[in-house]
Amino acid sequence: MTERTPLVELRDIRVAFGGVHAVDGVTVDLFPGEVVALVGGNGAGKSTLIKTLSGAHPADSGEIFVDGNPVTITSPIDAKRLGIETIYQTLALADNIDAPGNVFLGRELRTRFGSLDDSAMEAATRKVMARLNPKFRNFKAAVRSLSGGQRQSVAIGRAVHFNARILIMDEPTAALGPAETAQVGGLIRQLKEEGLGIFLISHDIHDVFDLSDRISVMLTGKLVGTVNKEEVTKDDVLGMIIMGKLPGQISKSELEELHT
Amino acid sequence: MTDALLGPEPTGRPTWGMWVSDHPQLVLGSVLVLLVVVTGIIEPRYLTFSGLRNTVLLAAPLGIMAGAQTILMLTGGIDLSVGMIATAAAYVAANQSPSGAAIAITAGLLVGVAAGTVNGIGVGLFRVNPLIMTLAMSAILLGLFTALSFTVLQGSTTVGRLISTLGGGSFLGNRIPYNALVWGGVSLLVIYGLRRTGLGRLLYAVGDNPTAVRLAGVRLWQVHLAAYAIAGLLAALAGILLAGRTGAVDLQLGVNFVLPSVAAAVIGGTSIFGGIGTYSGTIFGALILGVLATMMTFLDAGQAIQQIVYGSILLGLAWLYARVTSSS
Numbered sequence: 001m002t003e004r005t006p007l008v009e010l011r012d013i014r015v016a017f018g019g020v021h022a023v024d025g026v027t028v029d030l031f032p033g034e035v036v037a038l039v040g041g042n043g044a045g046k047s048t049l050i051k052t053l054s055g056a057h058p059a060d061s062g063e064i065f066v067d068g069n070p071v072t073i074t075s076p077i078d079a080k081r082l083g084i085e086t087i088y089q090t091l092a093l094a095d096n097i098d099a100p101g102n103v104f105l106g107r108e109l110r111t112r113f114g115s116l117d118d119s120a121m122e123a124a125t126r127k128v129m130a131r132l133n134p135k136f137r138n139f140k141a142a143v144r145s146l147s148g149g150q151r152q153s154v155a156i157g158r159a160v161h162f163n164a165r166i167l168i169m170d171e172p173t174a175a176l177g178p179a180e181t182a183q184v185g186g187l188i189r190q191l192k193e194e195g196l197g198i199f200l201i202s203h204d205i206h207d208v209f210d211l212s213d214r215i216s217v218m219l220t221g222k223l224v225g226t227v228n229k230e231e232v233t234k235d236d237v238l239g240m241i242i243m244g245k246l247p248g249q250i251s252k253s254e255l256e257e258l259h260t
Numbered sequence: 261m262t263d264a265l266l267g268p269e270p271t272g273r274p275t276w277g278m279w280v281s282d283h284p285q286l287v288l289g290s291v292l293v294l295l296v297v298v299t300g301i302i303e304p305r306y307l308t309f310s311g312l313r314n315t316v317l318l319a320a321p322l323g324i325m326a327g328a329q330t331i332l333m334l335t336g337g338i339d340l341s342v343g344m345i346a347t348a349a350a351y352v353a354a355n356q357s358p359s360g361a362a363i364a365i366t367a368g369l370l371v372g373v374a375a376g377t378v379n380g381i382g383v384g385l386f387r388v389n390p391l392i393m394t395l396a397m398s399a400i401l402l403g404l405f406t407a408l409s410f411t412v413l414q415g416s417t418t419v420g421r422l423i424s425t426l427g428g429g430s431f432l433g434n435r436i437p438y439n440a441l442v443w444g445g446v447s448l449l450v451i452y453g454l455r456r457t458g459l460g461r462l463l464y465a466v467g468d469n470p471t472a473v474r475l476a477g478v479r480l481w482q483v484h485l486a487a488y489a490i491a492g493l494l495a496a497l498a499g500i501l502l503a504g505r506t507g508a509v510d511l512q513l514g515v516n517f518v519l520p521s522v523a524a525a526v527i528g529g530t531s532i533f534g535g536i537g538t539y540s541g542t543i544f545g546a547l548i549l550g551v552l553a554t555m556m557t558f559l560d561a562g563q564a565i566q567q568i569v570y571g572s573i574l575l576g577l578a579w580l581y582a583r584v585t586s587s588s
Contacts, residue, residue: 056475077477092472094465096535105465106476108458115456 005068007032007197008053008084008166013062015048022048023059024221030166030197035188036226037200037212040241044218046201047089050168053199054086055079066166082166085159089171093151095144099136100125102143103158128161129153132187149180156187167191167198173207185211205234219244284529288544295551303558309435311554317428317505319550320439321346323543324498325517326524327450328491330542333525334454335484336467336534337383337390339491341398342521345375346499346514348401353423353500354509355413361422368500369493375401376492377485384484398518405511418508419500427504439501446494450539459486467534516563520549523574531581 006029015023023045030036038046052059055076064071066082073079079086093102100121101108109117109124122139129136133153143151152172159167169188173181188211192198202208208215209229217224217240224240227247235255236247243254300307325342332339339345353368375397382393405413419427430437454460462483465473474480498517503509522532527545530537549570556566 054475075477076475080477086475088475090471092469092475094468094472094535096464096468097461101461101465106462106473106478108461110458115452116458116461 004031006030006065007034007067009065009068010049010053011063011065013049013052013059013064015045015052015057015060021221023052025062026218026221026223028216028223028226030199032165032197033192033195034214035192035198035200035212037202037208037215038218039202039205039208039215039237040218040224043220044241045221046218047170049218050086050170050199050201053079053084053166054168055084056086080162083164084166084168085162085164086168087152087155087159087170087172089174093143093154096142098142099129099139099146099154099157102154103128103161105158107162124161125157128157132157132160132190133183147180148175148177149183152176152180152184153187156184156191160191165196167196168201169198170201171203172200173202173204181207205237208237209234217241284538284541285544288528288541288548292544292548292551295548295555299551299555299558302555306554306558313430313435313437315547315550315554316440317430317437318553319546320437320443321427321498321501321505322517322520322524322549323443323546324446324494324501325514325521326528326542326546327446327539328494328498329521330525330528330530330537330539331450331454331463331487331494332390332491333522333530333532334463334467334534334537335487336470337484337487338522338532339376339379339394339488339495340391340518341375341379341394341401342491342495342498343514343516343518344398344401344405345372345492345495346502346517347509347511348372348375348405348499349496350419350499350503350509350513351405351409351413351417351511354417354419354503355415357416357418357420357423361420364420364423365500369496372492372494372496372499373489374492376489376495379492380481380485380488383488384481402511409511417510419503423500423504424507425504427501428507439505442497442501446497447539447543450494454539459483463487464535467531467536469535516567519567519570519574523570523577524549526574526577526581529581532578 009029011027013023013026014021026049028036038050040046048057051057053064053073055073055078058074064073071082094105100118103125104121109120111117125139136150136153138146138150143154173184176184188198188200200212212229214226214228215237216226217237219241224244225246232247239245239247239250239255243250305311325346328339328342349368349372352371353364356364356367379393379397382388383390426438426442454463462473462478466480466483470480499514502513506513524545525537525542526532527548528537528541528543530542552569553566556569
């Protein structure tokens with residue numbers, strides 16, 4: 001491995017809800033042009049961990065480094081200032097507003113007179129969509145009327161337009177059909193080539209193997225381990241997710257159990 | 261590659277409900293004209309300039325108060341204190357009238373902004389349910405002004421000439437009420453604000469998906485605070501116009517406007533669940549209620565009957581909109 005500085009590093013992060021340790025001393029990092037998948041069963045703590053980075057729910061303790069510098073993230077605004085954008089599972093779009101309105105939600109472009117500059121926002125949205133999803137044409141309709149894939153492109157378009165360097169994608173394909181999932185996969189590869197670092201949270205082991213470079217596995221709030229995709233099999237990762245054991249620690253009988 | 265990402269084209273033939281929701285202004289305008297004609301049949305003298313002027317005179321303060329309601333309903337909120345804010349503003353304006361109209365009006369409007377700001381702090385920062393917050397505000401204002409009317413605000417309870425003219429006078433040969441002019445100005449500002457400003461867009465977004473707005477990095481409490489402060493300002497303006505129309509103030513001045521202000525917004529198509537509605541619709545709503553009130557006056561129906569009619573219309577429309585939106 002080279003001695004590059006990670007784009008982002010989460011070190012010894014802890015989050016507790018009441019007495020429950022949702023995230024218990026987890027350390028993960030992410031390099032430019034890399035996709036790191038965060039996997040684990042329900043309640044493993046992946047979403048909670050990532051919320052400490054997106055600013056949706058600050059950590060109780062632990063450190064976050066961006067480009068090697070310690071940073072404090074207590075709100076989504078802090079995260080956005082650092083170039084961290086999040087694509088939420090629920091998409092977090094205002095359904096009654098059109099695509100440009102959603103791309104610029106809370107960061108609206110104004111004319112000299114202080115009114116909304118709708119044409120500039122539409123032009124910028126067209127530009128970013130031409131890159132992400134050339135078939136996208138519904139710039140005037142409320143996003144309620146768009147398909148799941150189109151809505152996903154709006155959410156990603158928002159991140160891309162604001163020059164995100166670190167992208168967090170929480171189950172980006174959970175609500176999508178096969179064709180749309182393939183499209184989002186293409187998008188992720190494209191953004192990765194452009195040098196973004198992407199944290200991908202996913203339940204889908206096939207997606208994870210298809211898209212990620214490294215895989216960090218969590219179980220009951222703790223990090224089981226981080227592995228290079230090239231060096232492991234799907235069974236290895238399943239073993240980590242279910243039993244919390246690293247590859248090599250799993251016995252043959254346990255492996256058979258996985259397949260029953 | 262398939263066209264899956266383009267999404268399905270709108271399918272099926274347009275339903276009656278879709279047509280209504282696509283042309284709300286047309287439907288509201290037709291209802292308004294129909295009501296005017298029916299009222300004219302009941303009382304032929306109504307279809308004159310002075311007859312119609314009286315309707316506008318009645319509708320203007322209501323329309324401005326309903327503007328406050330529209331702005332808040334778009335965010336998923338509501339203001340049950342508009343009536344008492346209007347009363348309080350009018351009371352202060354009357355009390356300050358001996359110092360001149362400018363001071364009186366400014367003082368009255370400030371009362372509205374202050375009460376609205378407190379509402380906004382309660383709803384935005386302390387997450388108090390808007391119904392509870394504004395109901396409490398209404399009660400507090402009533403108690404406060406009942407006490408004050410025996411002490412600090414014991415002076416004038418009549419308004420000066422300028423406020424009387426603004427609230428009750430007319431121009432162009434007694435044909436166009438001044439309060440309609442004020443209402444027109446307010447309407448332009450509110451419509452522009454909702455359509456063309458960042459705050460306006462956020463009001464719609466907050467009503468549809470507050471989580472999305474928060475995650476987009478917006479401080480939600482600021483949006484609520486601004487909305488409730490503006491609503492307080494509009495309610496105060498309506499109260500001052502009302503005081504100008506009646507000439508004198510009392511603590512009952514605005515109380516009968518709370519339900520109609522919600523009704524005007526709902527008739528105009530604003531959803532009480534937030535995110536849907538326009539002020540132009542509300543203007544029609546206020547005019548429709550104004551004509552209804554005139555009609556009931558001609559029919560010799562008292563205030564009691566009017567309240568029953570407003571309540572019934574509100575329930576009927578709530579049912580109708582629920583049907584229309586679930587079928588489309």
